[in-house]
Amino acid sequence: MSGIELRSVTKVYGTGAAAYQALRGLDFTARPGEFVMLSGPSGSGKTTLLSIIGCVLSPTTGSVHLFGEDVSRRKESELPALRLSYIGFVFQGHKLLASLTARENIALPLELRGWSAREARTEAERLLARVGLGHRLEHRPADLSGGERQRVAIGRALAGSPPLILADEPTAALDATNGRNVTDLLRMLAKEHGHTVVVVTHDNRITSLADRVVHIEDGIIGELAA
Amino acid sequence: MRWRTMMRIALRMALHEKMKFAGAMVGVVFAVLLSNQQAATFLGLVNRNIMFVDNAGADIWIMPGATEILQPGKFLSTSPLDQARGTPGVAWAEPILFGSATVSLPQGGSEQVTLIGTRAPSWRGGPFNLVAGSADALTQPDAMIFEDSDRGKLGGLNLGSIREVNGRRTHVVGFTWGLVPLGPASYAFAEFDLARELMHSDADQFSFILVGAQPGADLQAIKRELQRRMSSERVATRAEFKRSLLNYTIFKTPIGIVLGSSSAVGLLVGFIMVALTMFSAVLDNLREFGTLKALGATTFDLVRLLWTQAAIYGALGAFVGVALVSQAASAARSAQLAMQLPPALLFGTLVVAIAMCIAASSLAVLRVRSVEPAMVFR
Numbered sequence: 001m002s003g004i005e006l007r008s009v010t011k012v013y014g015t016g017a018a019a020y021q022a023l024r025g026l027d028f029t030a031r032p033g034e035f036v037m038l039s040g041p042s043g044s045g046k047t048t049l050l051s052i053i054g055c056v057l058s059p060t061t062g063s064v065h066l067f068g069e070d071v072s073r074r075k076e077s078e079l080p081a082l083r084l085s086y087i088g089f090v091f092q093g094h095k096l097l098a099s100l101t102a103r104e105n106i107a108l109p110l111e112l113r114g115w116s117a118r119e120a121r122t123e124a125e126r127l128l129a130r131v132g133l134g135h136r137l138e139h140r141p142a143d144l145s146g147g148e149r150q151r152v153a154i155g156r157a158l159a160g161s162p163p164l165i166l167a168d169e170p171t172a173a174l175d176a177t178n179g180r181n182v183t184d185l186l187r188m189l190a191k192e193h194g195h196t197v198v199v200v201t202h203d204n205r206i207t208s209l210a211d212r213v214v215h216i217e218d219g220i221i222g223e224l225a226a
Numbered sequence: 227m228r229w230r231t232m233m234r235i236a237l238r239m240a241l242h243e244k245m246k247f248a249g250a251m252v253g254v255v256f257a258v259l260l261s262n263q264q265a266a267t268f269l270g271l272v273n274r275n276i277m278f279v280d281n282a283g284a285d286i287w288i289m290p291g292a293t294e295i296l297q298p299g300k301f302l303s304t305s306p307l308d309q310a311r312g313t314p315g316v317a318w319a320e321p322i323l324f325g326s327a328t329v330s331l332p333q334g335g336s337e338q339v340t341l342i343g344t345r346a347p348s349w350r351g352g353p354f355n356l357v358a359g360s361a362d363a364l365t366q367p368d369a370m371i372f373e374d375s376d377r378g379k380l381g382g383l384n385l386g387s388i389r390e391v392n393g394r395r396t397h398v399v400g401f402t403w404g405l406v407p408l409g410p411a412s413y414a415f416a417e418f419d420l421a422r423e424l425m426h427s428d429a430d431q432f433s434f435i436l437v438g439a440q441p442g443a444d445l446q447a448i449k450r451e452l453q454r455r456m457s458s459e460r461v462a463t464r465a466e467f468k469r470s471l472l473n474y475t476i477f478k479t480p481i482g483i484v485l486g487s488s489s490a491v492g493l494l495v496g497f498i499m500v501a502l503t504m505f506s507a508v509l510d511n512l513r514e515f516g517t518l519k520a521l522g523a524t525t526f527d528l529v530r531l532l533w534t535q536a537a538i539y540g541a542l543g544a545f546v547g548v549a550l551v552s553q554a555a556s557a558a559r560s561a562q563l564a565m566q567l568p569p570a571l572l573f574g575t576l577v578v579a580i581a582m583c584i585a586a587s588s589l590a591v592l593r594v595r596s597v598e599p600a601m602v603f604r
Contacts (some may be wrong), residue, residue, distance in 0.1 A: 047603045056520055056599040077524070083599075084522035089603050095517045099242030100235070111231040112522045156521075193410050 001166060002065065003196035004030040004053055009062030009072075011048050011219075020049040024219040025062070030198060032067075032163065035190040037207055040198045046200045047168065049216065053198060054089060054166045055082045064109075067163055084113050088157030088195075090167035094149040102128055102152045103137040109159045120159075122166035127155040131185060135221075147178030149199040154185055158195075165189060167199040171206055183209050232527050236534035239514075243507060247539075250503040250583075254543020255550070257496020258579055261336045261489035262276045262551040262571070268485040269566035272475050274407050281354045282322075286449055287467045289460050296407065298324045298340070301431035302459065310435055315443035316452075320344075321432035322351035323418060325425035326411060330390040331381040339372070339380075339414040340407060341391070343421020344475050350436045352402075353415040358385055359400020364417040371400040373412040375560070379578035392424045404564065408475070493582055500539055500586035504532065508590040512597060520599035528594045536587040548572055549577070566579035 011023040022045045030036045038046045051057040052064060055071055056079070064072035066086050074082060081198060083089075088109075096105045103124045109118035128134050131151040141149050150170055157165050171179035183199075183206040190197040190211075199210070207213050215222040270426065275296055279287070287308060289409070290300040305540040310319035323343035328336045333582050344351040353371045363369055370391065377383040387398045396416070405413040416424065422431075439448055445463050453461040462470065476482035515528055548567070555565035 027277070038311070051600045052604050054520070054603075057604070079599075080519070080522045080524045081471075083520065089520055089602070091517065091520075093514060095602055097239075097514055097517065099238040108231070108235070109521050111227065114227055116227075117230070190527075 002029045003032040003034065004028065004068055004198070005063075005065040006053070006059075007047075007063045009049075009052060009064065011052065011057065012222045014061045017026075022031075023052075023059070024218050025059075026216075026220055028053075028214065028221065030196050032196050033190055033194045035187050035197045035209070035211045036199070037210040037213045038216060039199065039202065039207065039213055040222070044216045046216050048219075050166055050168055050198065050200050054087055055079045082107065084160070086162055086164050088159065088162040088165045090150070090153045090157045090165065090170045092169040092172050094141065094146075094153040096149060096152055096156070098141055101138045101140055102133060102144065102155075105141070105152055106155045106159050109156060113160050115160075123159065124155070127158050128152070130158070131155045145178075146173050147175075147181065150174060150178070150182050151185065154182065154189075158189065161195075163194075163196060165195050165197045167197065169200055169202065171201065171203045176205060179194040179203060179206060228292040228527055229530055232523075232530040233534045235518075237538060239507075239511070239531070239566045240535045240538055243510075246503055246507045246510075250500050250539045251543055253496045253499025253503065254539050254579055254583060255547045256499070256573055257582065258544050258547025259550055260492025261578075262567070262575055263343060263554065263565070264485040264489040264492065264573045264576075265571055266551060266555055266565035268475075268481060269568065269571065270564050271408055271481055272472055273564070273566050275475070276473050278352070278405065278407065278413070279464060279468050279471065282351045282436055283438065284350065284441040284450065285445055285464055286437040287462050287464065288319075288435035288437060288452065288456065289433075289462070291458050291460050293460055294470050294478075296324070296471065297409075298326060298433060301427065301433065302435060303432075304430045306456045306459050307432065308434050310452060313448060313451050313455065315440055315448040316437055317440040317443075318348070318350070318438045320348060320350040320436050321418070322434050322436060323421045323425060323427065323431075324419070324433035325427070327392045327414065327424055329380055329414075330393075333381060337376075337380055338411040339376075339391075339411075340411045341421055341424060342413055342415050343425075344415065347420045350438075351434075352405075353400065355402045355404055357401050357403045359398075361400075361415075363399035364415060364420075366397075366399060367411070368394065368396045368420060369399040369417070370396045370420075371402060371415040372398060373405050373414065374401040374403045375406060376412045377401070392426075394424060396420075408479075408481075414464050447508070459536050493578070496543075496579075497582050497586045500536070500583050501589050504536065504539075504587050504590040505593060506534075508532070508593050512593075513602065515594055515597045516599055516601040519597060520602045525595050528597070529591050532587045532590050532594060533584055536583035537580050540583035541576060543583070544576045544579035547576055 005177050006028040009023055009026045013020045052059050105125035106127050107120035130177055131154055145214050186197050187209050188196045288306050325341050327339050327341040330336050346365050353361050357374050383398055449461050
C-alpha cells in the first residue's frame with residue numbers, strides 16, 4: 001500500500017481569463033518510510049502539490065489517496081480531522097505560536113487530537129528530548145535560535161506520531177550545519193520510525209540525503225533522481 | 227477539551243500582545259466606567275424617591291387613583307382609611323399628608339420643602355434616618371424636623387432654630403439625613419395636625435394611607451380585597467409602588483433618556499474600541515491563525531479562541547471599571563447624591579461587558595472564518 005498516491009491531479013487557481021493552472025495531470029506516490037524531496041523552480045507547483053498532499057487544498061481534478069483513504073473529494077469541514085489523523089507539518093520559517101513555550105507548541109496538536117493536557121505535556125517533553133531540546137521546554141520561540149525553532153517545529157510535526165510528515169523548505173533559514181542536522185533528523189524519522197517524509201526544498205546541499213528527488217516544473221513532474 | 231485548549235491559547239495570545247491587550251482593556255474599562263457611573267447615578271436619583279417608600283414601613287399603599295409618584299396631589303377621604311382598617315389581614319392603617327410648604331429665610335427669600343405629616347405615636351411614614359432629635363419631639367407645639375443637608379440652604383438651621391413655614395412660626399427639633407427626593411424640595415416632617423394646619427387641608431383629607439399587614443398574611447389577597455372595596459383609589463404593594471416610581475422616572479422624566487443615552491454612548495465607544503483592537507490583532511496574527519488551521523484546528527476552534535479573548539477583555543474590564551466606579555461613588559457620596567451600585571448592577575455589568583466584547587469580536591470572527599490554512603505554505 002502506498003503512503004501517498006496522487007493520480008492525474010490538476011489544480012487551477014481562478015477562473016476565466018485569470019485562470020492559472022498550477023498542476024497539470026500530475027501523478028505522485030510515496031511509500032511508508034520513504035524520504036522524498038520535491039525540487040523545482042519557484043512557481044513550478046511544489047507548494048501546491050504539498051498543500052494538496054497536506055489536505056489544506058483540494059485538487060481541481062484527479063484523486064488523492066493517503067494510506068489507502070481517498071481524501072480528494074472530502075468536504076472542507078472534514079479536512080481538519082484528516083490533517084490531524086495523517087499529517088505533521090514543518091513549515092517554512094517554523095511558524096511556531098509566539099506566545100506559547102516550546103512544550104506548549106508541541107502539546108497543541110496533541111490536545112487538538114483529544115489528548116488530556118497532562119498527557120500532551122508529558123509527550124511534548126518526550127518529543128522535545130527526542131529533537132535534542134529537552135532543556136528548552138519553557139522557552140518561547142523568540143528565545144530560541146533558528147535551528148532550535150525548526151527542531152521544535154519538527155517535534156510539533158511528530159506529535160501524535162502521524163504517518164506522514166510534510167516539510168516546506170525546512171532548511172531555508174538555517175546555516176549549513178543546522179540545515180544538515182534538521183535534514184538528518186527528518187531522514188531518521190523516515191528510516192527508523194517509518195514516517196513518510198516529503199520535503200520541498202531548493203537546498204542542493206541536502207538533496208543527497210533523500211531516497212528520491214522529484215523535480216517539478218510547470219506543474220508536471222520533470223525527472224526523477226535517485 | 228477543545229474549549230479548554232483554545233481558552234488557554236486565547237489567554238496566552240492576549241497577554242503576549244501587551245499593547246493590544248491594554249488597548250482593549252482601556253475600551254472596556256471606559257465603557258464600564260461611563261455606563262456604570264451613569265447607571266449608578268440614575269439608581270441613586272431613583273432611590274431618593276424609592277427610599278421613602280422603603281422606610282415608611284407600609285406593606286401596602288393606598289393613594290388617589292392614577293397616582294404614579296410620591297408627590298402631593300388629590301386628597302383621600304376618611305372612607306378608605308376606615309375600609310382599610312376593617313379589611314381582614316390588615317394589622318394597621320395610618321394616613322400621611324404630603325404637601326409643599328414655603329420656608330421663609332432669616333436673610334430674606336424663601337425655600338420650598340415637601341412637608342410630610344405623620345401621626346404619633348407610631349410615626350408611620352417618618353421621620354427616619356434621624357441624625358439629631360427624635361420623632362417624639364414632633365409632639366411639641368409647632369415642632370418640625372428638617373433635612374440635615376439643607377441646613378445651609380434654609381439659613382443655617384440648628385436645633386431650636388425658628389423658621390416661618392407657610393406663614394407660621396415653627397421651631398426645629400431634629401434633622402434627618404439623605405431624605406432628598408427628586409426635585410428641588412427636600413422632606414420636612416411635622417406632626418399630622420400641624421402639617422394639616424400648615425397645608426390648610428381639612429381634618430378628613432389624607433395624601434396616602436399606609437397599610438401594614440398581619441404577620442404571614444397574603445399581601446396580594448389583602449391588596450385585592452382593598453381594591454375591591456375602594457374602586458376609585460389605587461392600591462399597590464410596596465414593590466408595585468416602587469416599580470411604578472422607577473418606571474415613571476425612566477419613561478416620564480428626562481433622567482432616563484439623558485443617563486440612558488450616556489450609558490449607551492459609553493458602551494458604543496467601548497464596543498468600537500474592542501472591535502477594532504480584536505480585528506487588528508487578528509490581522510496581525512493571520513499567519514498564526516492559518517497555522518492553527520493547518521495543524522487541524524477548525525474555524526469554530528478559532529471562534530472559541532476569539533470569544534474567550536473577548537470574555538477575558540469583558541470580565542477584566544468590568545472588574546477594573548467597577549472598582550473605579552466604586553471608588554468614585556464612595557468619594558462622591560453625599561446626602562444630595564448617593565450613587566447606587568447594587569449587586570444586580572455589578573453582575574449585570576459583568577454580563578453586559580462580556581456580551582459587548584463577544585459582539586465586538588464579530589468582525590474578527592468574520593475575518594478568521596476566511597483564513598485559509600494553505601496560506602502557511604506561501
